[in-house]
Each structure stands twice: as C-alpha cells, then as structure tokens.
Amino acid sequence: MTTVALKDVTKVFPDGTVAVDKVSLDVNDGEFMVLLGPSGCGKSTVLRMVAGLEDPTSGAVLLDGELANDLPPRERGIAMVFQDFALYPHMSVGSNIAFPLRLSGVEEGPRGERVADVASALGIGDVLGRKPSQLSGGQRQRVAMGRAIVRRPGLFLMDEPLSNLDSGLRAELRAEISGLVRELGVSTVYVTHDQAEALTMADRVAIMRKGVLQDVGTPTQVYGRPATLYVAAFLGSPRMNLLEATVYVHLDRYVTLNLGEQALYLPWDDIRARAVAHYHGERIVVGMRAEALTPVAPDTPGDVLQGRIRYLEHHGHESLAFLDIGATAIVVDELGGPATEERTAGAGRGLRRLGQVMQRLTGRATGGAGQPAAEAQSGRTSVLNDPGRHHRRPAELAVRLAPYPAVTTGHPMAVSVRMDAVHFFDERGDRIDVGWR
Numbered sequence: 001m002t003t004v005a006l007k008d009v010t011k012v013f014p015d016g017t018v019a020v021d022k023v024s025l026d027v028n029d030g031e032f033m034v035l036l037g038p039s040g041c042g043k044s045t046v047l048r049m050v051a052g053l054e055d056p057t058s059g060a061v062l063l064d065g066e067l068a069n070d071l072p073p074r075e076r077g078i079a080m081v082f083q084d085f086a087l088y089p090h091m092s093v094g095s096n097i098a099f100p101l102r103l104s105g106v107e108e109g110p111r112g113e114r115v116a117d118v119a120s121a122l123g124i125g126d127v128l129g130r131k132p133s134q135l136s137g138g139q140r141q142r143v144a145m146g147r148a149i150v151r152r153p154g155l156f157l158m159d160e161p162l163s164n165l166d167s168g169l170r171a172e173l174r175a176e177i178s179g180l181v182r183e184l185g186v187s188t189v190y191v192t193h194d195q196a197e198a199l200t201m202a203d204r205v206a207i208m209r210k211g212v213l214q215d216v217g218t219p220t221q222v223y224g225r226p227a228t229l230y231v232a233a234f235l236g237s238p239r240m241n242l243l244e245a246t247v248y249v250h251l252d253r254y255v256t257l258n259l260g261e262q263a264l265y266l267p268w269d270d271i272r273a274r275a276v277a278h279y280h281g282e283r284i285v286v287g288m289r290a291e292a293l294t295p296v297a298p299d300t301p302g303d304v305l306q307g308r309i310r311y312l313e314h315h316g317h318e319s320l321a322f323l324d325i326g327a328t329a330i331v332v333d334e335l336g337g338p339a340t341e342e343r344t345a346g347a348g349r350g351l352r353r354l355g356q357v358m359q360r361l362t363g364r365a366t367g368g369a370g371q372p373a374a375e376a377q378s379g380r381t382s383v384l385n386d387p388g389r390h391h392r393r394p395a396e397l398a399v400r401l402a403p404y405p406a407v408t409t410g411h412p413m414a415v416s417v418r419m420d421a422v423h424f425f426d427e428r429g430d431r432i433d434v435g436w437r
C-alpha cells in the first residue's frame with residue numbers, strides 16, 4: 001500500500017492566506033492517519049495536496065518515497081470520499097459502484113464480481129438495483145465508500161465523510177469504516193474536526209491549528225501526553241483544567257506551584273521537578289483533566305485543593321461540578337467545535353464571551369478576568385499574555401461526580417489531585433517535561 005511523506009509543505013493561496021505552514025508528516029504503510037482540527041485549520045488543503053488537487057507552494061509530497069508534486073491526480077493510485085458524496089442520480093447503486101471499473105476498462109464479468117463483493121462487505125448487497133434517491137443517508141455513504149474501495153486503491157483520502165449524517169449513524173459508520181479500512185490494509189488519511197471520530201478511528205492523529213501541525217501521535221499519546229497547550233485544550237470533554245501557576249523551587253525538596261490562594265507541590269524525586277524548576281519565579285500553565293481529580297473529605301492530607309461549587313451540570317451518566325478554587329484559568333481560543341460552547345465555562349459563558357468580543361473590539365479589558373494593561377501591550381506572544389488567542393479568567397475547576405450528587409451550588413468541596421496526571425506547559429504553550437514521549 002502507498003506511504004505518504006510530507007516534507008515542509010506550505011500552501012499560500014493567491015490572496016495571501018497561509019492555509020498550511022511547513023507541515024511535515026509521514027503516513028506509514030496501511031496506517032489510518034486522522035487529520036484533526038477546527039474549521040479552517042488547513043486539514044482539507046493538506047488532503048487536497050496529497051490528492052494532487054492543489055499544488056504546494058513549497059515543500060515536497062512523496063508517495064511511496066517518490067516525489068509526487070507534479071504527478072496528476074489520476075496517477076496517484078488514490079480514492080477519495082468526501083462529505084458531499086456525489087453519486088450519479090440516474091445510475092443504479094450497482095452502476096455507481098462499478099463506474100470507476102468501467103472507466104479503467106475492467107470487463108463485465110470481473111466487474112460484477114468485484115461490485116458484489118464490495119457491496120456485500122458494506123451491507124448494501126440488497127439495494128444494488130436502486131437509485132441513490134431511494135437510499136437512506138447511511139446507505140448513500142456506503143455506496144460512496146464502495147465506489148472508492150472497488151478500485152483497490154493504495155491510499156484512501158476521506159474528507160469529513162460522516163459529517164452529513166446523524167450522530168447514531170456516524171458512530172455506527174465510523175466503526176464500520178475503520179474496520180473495513182483495516183481489513184483492506186489500505187493506508188488512509190481521514191480529515192475531521194470531530195475529536196471522538198479521531199480518537200476512536202485513528203492509528204495516529206495529527207492535530208492542526210492555523211495551518212501548523214501541533215502534535216502527532218497515537219490517540220493515547222495525544223490525549224494522555226499532549227505536546228502543546230492547544231492540543232491539551234482541544235482534546236477531551238470536559239476540557240482540561242488549565243491553571244496559571246507561579247513556580248518556586250525549594251532545592252532538593254520540592255517545587256511549589258502557586259495557584260493563587262492555594263498551591264500544589266511537586267516532590268524533588270518526581271522526574272518532572274527539575275524541568276519545571278527551570279521556571280523558578282515565572283508563570284507556567286498547570287493542566288489537569290477532570291479524571292485526575294477526586295472529591296475527598298475536606299481534611300484529607302496530601303495534594304488536595306479546596307473549593308466551593310460554583311455550579312453543577314447534569315449529563316445523565318455523570319455530573320460535573322465547577323469549583324471556585326481562587327485560581328486563574330488560561331482559556332485557549334480558536335478551539336472551535338461544540339465543546340468550547342458547551343463544556344468550557346458553564347453558566348457565565350454567555351456574558352464572558354460577550355466580554356471577550358467587547359475586549360477585542362475596544363482593545364480594552366472589561367475588568368476582573370481581563371489582561372493587565374501592561375501585559376496586553378507588551379506584544380510578546382505568550383499564552384499567558386496573548387489576548388488574541390488566549391485569555392485569563394477566574395478558574396472553574398471541572399470535577400467529575402456521580403450522576404445526581406448530594407451536593408449543590410455553594411457547597412464546599414475538596415478534591416485530591418493525581419500529581420502524576422498533571423501536565424505542565426510553558427508560556428509559549430509547549431509542554432515542559434523530560435523524555436515525555
């Protein structure tokens with residue numbers, strides 16, 4: 001099967017838009033690679049350059065180790081499946097699937113056999129005689145897949161193939177597609193903005209932001225050890241808690257992470273302590289997912305944060321408590337997707353978002369959680385003082401609880417912190433860690 005290698009690939013459109021910025025990425029033989037990121041981050045442009053539908057402005061696209069920048073699309077041995085899968089409406093399902101074989105001159109006998117094989121693998125063997133208009137959305141997408149598979153390509157390129165379907169069907173088809181593609185062993189590049197799709201389907205996930213590749217790794221790696229603050233914030237629901245902390249080093253003993261009214265301590269024998277110690281006197285970002293926090297009795301010793309419940313969200317299978325712990329949160333902008341709207345900030349988010357918009361329009365902080373003026377004017381591109389991409393606000397620590405907990409808004413709550421599951425990022429948003437992957 002085909003391998004893909006992108007070397008420093010950049011795409012600048014004629015209007016000056018830098019859609020893809022020096023992306024280097026390898027897709028191995030038979031690998032299922034998912035390109036993930038919010039709308040407009042450049043995923044489709046990467047895919048279109050691999051397909052030959054778009055020329056890179058600079059850099060190299062290699063297929064099976066050979067430079068392919070000038071190779072016409074039809075000579076690349078690829079099959080594409082798009083979001084708006086255009087089936088030929090006047091042709092039957094069977095003829096739609098057979099179409100690429102007819103184009104390449106495959107005889108009627110073997111053509112029929114291959115169509116039947118593919119249709120039965122996709123569970124649409126019984127609708128081969130129907131027209132596309134007589135199919136459900138899921139069946140239509142299966143036909144589109146069938147048409148792509150039947151040519152036995154060396155590489156599948158799929159651009160949000162499930163995004164027009166309802167959520168139940170998406171979950172069903174994503175399992176089917178990843179199963180089928182693995183069975184066929186065809187290398188695949190799959191574009192989506194849906195992290196659930198990426199984490200469940202991919203062998204490896206490549207996460208993009210504004211044309212720049214942020215991280216590449218297995219779903220476990222990118223979720224469990226994200227390379228950047230952006231990836232940490234992008235993946236997971238609820239979003240990872242990201243708190244501003246000032247570092248103080250007590251040599252040979254521990255590193256204090258001062259969160260404002262409370263602190264956490266990293267013992268010196270923790271392998272990460274020395275890396276974090278480089279930031280003595282400076283602010284860093286401490287990240288903890290809800291699963292790293294466990295409610296405990298208030299007088300529990302150890303790595304415990306005390307808070308008060310600002311509000312609760314009930315999600316049926318679980319509840320989330322959002323605690324005021326007297327700390328400052330770093331909010332990463334441009335994440336896109338529903339999690340930003342629904343799960344980041346809870347009750348006060350409407351007002352806060354309005355406040356952010358006002359802040360951008362007027363160039364001024366709207367009080368409380370805003371930037372200190374000197375920082376806002378300093379122009380340094382730091383996540384801790386970059387109002388265009390990130391902002392600060394009072395932290396609301398997301399904690400997972402049982403479905404209907406016996407606590408309410410205003411209750412005090414203590415949570416123990418699993419320090420081994422805490423992440424550290426520097427002011428540029430890069431991970432602070434030694435030998436982390």
Ligand SMILES: Nc1ncnc2c1ncn2[C@@H]1O[C@H](COP(=O)(O)OP(=O)(O)OP(=O)(O)O)[C@@H](O)[C@H]1O
Nearest residue numbers: 013015017019038039040041042043044045046193
């Ligand atoms: N032909 C074009 N001319 C100018 N800008 C373009 C062109 N095509 C895409 N862009 C811009 O390039 C950037 C990346 O677009 P791209 O379609 O690759 O993003 P995407 O991550 O696939 O987004 P989506 O998920 O919404 O499809 C966007 O800012 C987009 O507006």
